Every structure is written in structure tokens, then in C-alpha cells.
Amino acid sequence: MNPVSILLLGFAMSTDAFAAAIGKGAGMARPRLSQAMRAGLIFGVIEAITPVVGWLLGRGASRYIQAWDHWAAFALLLALGLHMIWNGVKPEADEPVDETRKHGFVGLALTGLSTSIDALAVGVGLAFVDTPIAVVAVVIGLCTFTMVTLGIMLGRVLGAMVGRRAEVIGGIILIGVGAVIVYEHLSA
Structure with a gap:
């Protein structure tokens, strides 16, 4: 592979x-650049x-991995998306929400894992x-770091415009990403 292809x-x-x-950025109250970079690092x-x-x-x-990768990605994204939608429509609690727990390491890591199942399949093909593979992995990681950091900050703007229901939009986006993964695999 040449550098442009990579x-x-x-x-x-x-x-x-x-x-x-x-979607994650839209669900966060006011993500700071450091939080966006942290999410980018985890995803990357x-x-x-x-x-x-x-x-x-x-x-x-x-052949075994390619047979189920799209379904695993869809299941994880569906579960995370439904959870985000539920959090967006349930009545607000009187106590303040702990944003670090809500968008903590485990939640970010699960979302990152669910969106990287396709990279697992690409690795199989490679x-x-x-x-x-080391160069490809570093490039993928750096691109993902950059894109996720930008995505969180764009989600912040979207979240400010939409308000509390922004998490519903984020959940719908996650489910949509999962559906696209399945669609692309089944139509290929």
C-alpha cells in the first residue's frame, strides 16, 4: 500500500x-477540548x-471473523444508542448528573470498540x-484521534442548540451507524 492509500x-x-x-459530544453538557482529546485518545x-x-x-x-463482525458492531451500537435515547427521554433527576461517570472511560471505550469492529475486519484483510500493519495501525489511530476530537467539539455546538434531548440524537446516530455497517456488509 502506498502512503496515500494508507x-x-x-x-x-x-x-x-x-x-x-x-453523538457523544451532543450528550455532554459542555465538553472542553481536554475532554474531547481524551475521548479522541481512547477511540484512537x-x-x-x-x-x-x-x-x-x-x-x-x-472467514469466521468476517461472518459476524457486522452483527457484533450493530449489537453494541444498538445497545449504546438505546441507552443514550433512554437517558435523553427519562425524567430529569433532582440531583446533579456526574458527567465524568456518564461519559467515563468505560462508556467511551465501549463506543470506541463498537465503532472499530470494521477495523478488525480490515486487519484480517490486510x-x-x-x-x-504497524504503520497502518498508527495512521488509523491518529486519524481517529483527530476525527473524534473534532466530533466531540461539533457535538458540543449541536448539544447547545438542541438542549437536553441532544442525547436522543446521539443515540439515533449510534443506531444509524450500526445499521449502515450491517447494510454495507449485506449489500457487498
């Missing part, structure tokens, strides 16, 4: 994470690891091509 692959792998980040590291794992698995089990 860069394009990096941005292609980060688009679903970008959409999920817009996960997105960089998954193609390497896929590449390792692809050495012997590619196992059969003479590709420097």
Missing part, C-alpha cells in the same frame, strides 16, 4: 467513530489496536496483503 484507509476507518463522537488507541488484532487473527481465521 491515509485514506485511516480516514475511512475513523468516519463511524466521528459520527459516534458527534482502540481503533489502532483492532486492525492489528484482526491482522493476527487473519492469519488463520478470516493479513493477506504485504502491508506494514
Whole structure:
């Protein structure tokens, strides 16, 4: 693969994470740049690891992984999306919400993992091509870091315009990303 192809692959792998980040940012009260960068780092590291794992698995089990990757991504995104929608429509509690817990490491990591299942499948495919997987993984991770950081900040603007129900929009976006993953796989 040439450098341009690797860069394009990096941005292609980060688009679903970008959409999920817009949803996450919309659900946050007022995300700061440091919070956006933290989310970008979590997503980026996960997105960089998954193609390497896929590449390792692809050495012997590619047909098994490609058979279920889209369903796993859809199930995770559906569950996270429904959870976000529920949080957006349930009555407000009288006590203040702990934003660090609501958008903490585990929630971000699960969302990052669910949007990186396609990178796992790409890694499987790259196992059969003479590709420097470490370079590809770093590029994918950096592209995802950048796109998620921007997505969180864009979600902040969207959240300010839409208000408390922005989390519903974020949940719908996550479910939509999952549906697109399944659609692309089934129509290919």
C-alpha cells in the first residue's frame, strides 16, 4: 500500500467513530477540548489496536471473523444508542448528573470498540496483503484521534442548540451507524 492509500484507509476507518463522537459530544453538557482529546485518545488507541488484532487473527481465521463482525458492531451500537435515547427521554433527576461517570472511560471505550469492529475486519484483510500493519495501525489511530476530537467539539455546538434531548440524537446516530455497517456488509 502506498502512503496515500494508507491515509485514506485511516480516514475511512475513523468516519463511524466521528459520527459516534458527534453523538457523544451532543450528550455532554459542555465538553472542553481536554475532554474531547481524551475521548479522541481512547477511540484512537482502540481503533489502532483492532486492525492489528484482526491482522493476527487473519492469519488463520478470516472467514469466521468476517461472518459476524457486522452483527457484533450493530449489537453494541444498538445497545449504546438505546441507552443514550433512554437517558435523553427519562425524567430529569433532582440531583446533579456526574458527567465524568456518564461519559467515563468505560462508556467511551465501549463506543470506541463498537465503532472499530470494521477495523478488525480490515486487519484480517490486510493479513493477506504485504502491508506494514504497524504503520497502518498508527495512521488509523491518529486519524481517529483527530476525527473524534473534532466530533466531540461539533457535538458540543449541536448539544447547545438542541438542549437536553441532544442525547436522543446521539443515540439515533449510534443506531444509524450500526445499521449502515450491517447494510454495507449485506449489500457487498
